[in-house]
Amino acid sequence: xxxxxxxxxxxxxxxxxxxxxxxxxxxxxxxxxxxxxxxxxxxxxxxxxxxxxxxxxxxxxxxxxxxxxxxxxxxxxxxxxxxxxxxxxxxxxxxxxxxxxxxxxxxxxxxxxxxxxxxxxxxxxxxxxxxxxxxxxxxxxxxxxxxxxxxxxxxxxxxxxxxxxxxxxxxxxxxxxxxxxxxxxxxxxxxxxxxxxxxxxxxxxxxxxxxxxxxxxxxxxxxxxxxxxxxxxxxxxxxxxxxxxxxxxxxxxxxxxxxxxxxxxxxxxxxxxxxxxxxxxxxxxxxxxxxxxx
Amino acid sequence: xxxxxxxxxxxxxxxxxxxxxxxxxxxxxxxxxxxxxxxxxxxxxxxxxxxxxxxxxxxxxxxxxxxxxxxxxxxxxxxxxxxxxxxxxxxxxxxxxxxxxxxxxxxxxx
Numbered sequence: 350x351x352x353x354x355x356x357x358x359x360x361x362x363x364x365x366x367x368x369x370x371x372x373x374x375x376x377x378x379x380x381x382x383x384x385x386x387x388x389x390x391x392x393x394x395x396x397x398x399x400x401x402x403x404x405x406x407x408x409x410x411x412x413x414x415x416x417x418x419x420x421x422x423x424x425x426x427x428x429x430x431x432x433x434x435x436x437x438x439x440x441x442x443x444x445x446x447x448x449x450x451x452x453x454x455x456x457x458x459x460x461x462x463x464x465x466x467x468x469x470x471x472x473x474x475x476x477x478x479x480x481x482x483x484x485x486x487x488x489x490x491x492x493x494x495x496x497x498x499x500x501x502x503x504x505x506x507x508x509x510x511x512x513x514x515x516x517x518x519x520x521x522x523x524x525x526x527x528x529x530x531x532x533x534x535x536x537x538x539x540x541x542x543x544x545x546x547x548x549x550x551x552x553x554x555x556x557x558x559x560x561x562x563x564x565x566x567x568x569x570x571x572x573x574x575x576x577x578x579x580x581x582x583x584x585x586x587x588x589x590x591x592x593x594x595x596x597x598x599x600x601x602x603x604x605x606x607x608x609x610x611x612x613x614x615x616x617x618x619x620x621x622x623x624x625x626x627x628x629x630x631x632x633x634x635x636x637x638x639x640x641x642x643x
Numbered sequence: 644x645x646x647x648x649x650x651x652x653x654x655x656x657x658x659x660x661x662x663x664x665x666x667x668x669x670x671x672x673x674x675x676x677x678x679x680x681x682x683x684x685x686x687x688x689x690x691x692x693x694x695x696x697x698x699x700x701x702x703x704x705x706x707x708x709x710x711x712x713x714x715x716x717x718x719x720x721x722x723x724x725x726x727x728x729x730x731x732x733x734x735x736x737x738x739x740x741x742x743x744x745x746x747x748x749x750x751x752x753x
Contacts, residue, residue: 566733566734566735569698569732569733569735569736570698570733570735572697572698572699573698573699573701573702573735573736575699576667576698576699576700576702577702577703577704580666580667580668580702580704581704583666583668584668584704595750596750596751599750600668600704600707603703603704603707604702604703604704606703606743606746607702607703607704607707607739607743610703610738610739610742610743611702611703611735611739614735614738614739615735617735618735
């Protein structure tokens with residue numbers, strides 16, 4: 350049981366995934382339900398053995414340094430379901446892919462139980478048992494006129510975090526997240542330190558505990574931005590009784606500045622993180638495919 | 644808690660004992676009122692430890708409400724209050740708070 354939330358626009362995209370595994374008797378945490386390539390990311394919801402087998406197939410097909418075309422990734426996944434999964438089990442999983450197609454980042458969704466191919470490129474998709482909570486939150490925001498921007502990577506991190514928080518209301522979704530980010534056809538992975546990262550570039554698996562430390566500050570910054578917005582909405586709600594005065598408007602101006610300064614901090618963190626990540630990928634240290642050093 | 648470094652004595656207040664889980668604006672006012680109630684206060688030697696507090700609490704509304712409350716109750720203390728040393732978990736918070744302390748402009752309540 351899970352949630353995957355994918356957003357894309359222009360040169361950027363994100364894939365937010367929780368890490369909870371749930372069966373009839375128990376829940377577990379720390380599952381990395383993504384396959385992260387050099388220029389794409391895949392999130393799969395559903396039956397664990399299918400996810401594991403698909404990710405192993407992808408690892409066998411795509412070397413860590415390869416930058417495949419998104420169509421090639423999509424075709425491989427479709428072939429996997431056609432050739433490896435029995436018809437009676439096709440509806441036991443769903444797939445999201447985020448990657449670059451025709452010079453822009455996009456999301457593509459695949460429900461093998463219903464369709465034989467991926468759907469067309471879109472800017473947003475959400476799968477898993479937590480998806481209904483996300484869709485309800487989106488519908489509510491739309492009705493209230495709360496327009497979450499999704500043009501930049503900062504926009505997407507803030508918006509997806511907001512919706513991931515809504516999804517965590519589900520009993521089958523936790524808040525230990527894996528976040529894949531696409532920036533100009535390079536894919537970056539960050540997330541909770543409790544994740545057992547196996548299906549990502551080996552150098553990233555090896556350095557995971559170090560990278561996860563940065564996610565702690567990212568998360569705090571994103572949370573601060575979302576709370577600035579929430580607090581501004583609370584201040585604005587005085588309008589409901591016609592009591593929004595000059596002092597309220599001034600407080601809203603202050604909140605606006607707060608959002609702006611904290612977003613600027615998130616931009617700085619992103620640049621620093623990407624520089625560190627790129628350095629790790631270009632390191633000359635030899636790492637085995639399982640992430641262990643030689 | 645008071646510490647001495649050379650000839651400078653700093654009083655550090657652990658804010659998590661004062662602020663709660665309420666709205667940032669309300670918690671900022673609460674902290675300011677707590678400090679204003681102290682009979683002797685030396686803003687220039689005051690440090691407020693906000694480590695361990697929720698990052699969702701320590702937003703501009705918290706600090707603006709803190710300074711606005713000080714302005715409304717003791718306007719002459721506002722400039723000294725801007726010099727409070729804030730102990731925070733993350734570098735982004737330290738950068739933000741420094742900017743908010745410097746740029747805060749009080750307003751008159753209607």
